Amino acid sequence: MPLRRAELGATQHVMAERSQESVNYILSGKGLGSPLPAGRGGDKTPQMVNLANPTAFLAVTRRALPWLAAAATALFVVGLWGAFAAPPDYQQGEAVKIMYVHVPAAWMSSFIYVVMAAASLGTLVWRHPLADAAQKAAAPLGAGFTFICLVTGSLWGKPMWGAYWVWDARLTSVLILFIMYLGLVALWRSIEDQGVAARAAAILTLVGVVILPIIKFSVDWWHTLHQPASVFRMGGPTIAPQLLWPLLTMALAFTLLFVVLHLMAIRNEILRRRIARLTMLAAAGGDALSRRLAAGGSGA
Numbered sequence: 506m507p508l509r510r511a512e513l514g515a516t517q518h519v520m521a522e523r524s525q526e527s528v529n530y531i532l533s534g535k536g537l538g539s540p541l542p543a544g545r546g547g548d549k550t551p552q553m554v555n556l557a558n559p560t561a562f563l564a565v566t567r568r569a570l571p572w573l574a575a576a577a578t579a580l581f582v583v584g585l586w587g588a589f590a591a592p593p594d595y596q597q598g599e600a601v602k603i604m605y606v607h608v609p610a611a612w613m614s615s616f617i618y619v620v621m622a623a624a625s626l627g628t629l630v631w632r633h634p635l636a637d638a639a640q641k642a643a644a645p646l647g648a649g650f651t652f653i654c655l656v657t658g659s660l661w662g663k664p665m666w667g668a669y670w671v672w673d674a675r676l677t678s679v680l681i682l683f684i685m686y687l688g689l690v691a692l693w694r695s696i697e698d699q700g701v702a703a704r705a706a707a708i709l710t711l712v713g714v715v716i717l718p719i720i721k722f723s724v725d726w727w728h729t730l731h732q733p734a735s736v737f738r739m740g741g742p743t744i745a746p747q748l749l750w751p752l753l754t755m756a757l758a759f760t761l762l763f764v765v766l767h768l769m770a771i772r773n774e775i776l777r778r779r780i781a782r783l784t785m786l787a788a789a790g791g792d793a794l795s796r797r798l799a800a801g802g803s804g805a
Contacts, residue, residue: 547626559775566768573765580758587751588716600664607657609759610650625707637703641693642770648686674723675731685713
């Protein structure tokens with residue numbers, strides 16, 4: 506029997522209504538990994554709240570991000586004030602103040618790789634639903650902090666060593682870490698299947714963990730121009746307290762900055778995947794409607 510105009514109009518109205526419900530569902534911040542909203546009268550039993558559920562994760566980050574951002578801003582203000590107020594070093598003079606950006610960025614470049622390695626284990630071993638999103642979101646941030654470390658190190662090296670760059674063991678190993686970050690970003694972008702990309706990036710990240718002890722102990726294993734550890738060492742810090750407390754404050758500020766940016770990036774990745782999912786569902790619904798229209802037209 507031909508499809509009547511009234512039936513066709515009703516079908517289009519229902520599909521448009523469901524599409525709008527799905528869009529509102531996505532924009533409301535509810536979770537990837539949860540089903541799309543049921544029709545009227547459907548089951549609306551709330552799911553157990555846990556951070557493995559993207560819905561709960563988005564809800565927590567929405568509340569936590571303003572506080573974390575405010576704390577990071579306050580720490581940056583205090584740390585920069587302390588850095589400018591700190592006395593010059595007796596050997597390096599005012600050039601030593603580059604360390605208040607360089608050293609925290611260097612610490613973060615390794616710390617972020619540890620976060621990525623933990624997320625990679627979550628992907629391969631525990632199949633955590635947010636692990637691959639966390640790993641993907643951290644890679645560009647790690648590249649950014651490592652780039653800041655390399656640039657500020659070069660600026661610091663010029664007055665101290667007489668050159669912007671030397672093939673020092675510490676500098677070279679950090680450069681390799683930067684290239685690894687860029688490689689992971691490129692890997693995520695080059696593989697369309699997100700599941701395959703997540704597993705490949707996780708394996709590559711875990712293999713690359715070997716670079717971290719090389720960076721840490723390079724100044725002990727080889728003769729380098731780079732100074733050995735002066736903060737976290739067995740005998741205690743060798744830096745004067747007037748220089749140390751602004752450095753530790755800036756390190757905490759950089760850490761909170763990464764946490765804020767990482768949470769925002771994970772949230773954006775979840776929303777991007779939701780929109781891609783909705784687009785696929787809308788395309789499938791459009792194909793079904795087109796087939797029904799064609800069937801109705803041929804039967805007329």
